[in-house]
Amino acid sequence: MIKRTFGMAALVLACAGAMTVLPTSSAQAAEASVKCDLAFNLSGWSLIYKHAEGHGTITCDNGQRANVKITVVGGGITAGKYHIDNGKGEISHVHSINEVYGNYAQAGAEAGVVKSGTAQVLTKGTTSLALTGTGEGVNLGVSVGKFTISRP
Structure with missing residues (x-):
């Protein structure tokens, strides 16, 4: 043994x-030197299943820019309704704006009543997405899911 x-x-x-x-x-990863910023608005709900939708704009330091659709889905022990206005995201380790699209892994614990804030780091392979934002609503629980950036 x-x-x-x-x-x-x-x-x-x-x-x-x-x-x-x-x-x-x-x-x-070392060659992926383009940095992109995401400005977004998002609203959603959760009751065991978590769902949120929104839109935003990605602007990269190489001059590329795109409007995007954002979808968040997942599950866990959650309940609430919320929205985030003027959220910010920083996307790193990409070669061009084309690499920002796709699914990012998300896990978190939420607790917020009326005014709340969020900060998360999500990943998609070697690409990372750091999110910050404030909003309003009620959200409580623990969830796992995906944060998707797609073309509108």
């Missing part, structure tokens, strides 16, 4: 060592 445990540990360490030698993902 002990030999098998040490053998598995050695195999895991060998695989981890081999993965750190491969430069492809590190090189791609």
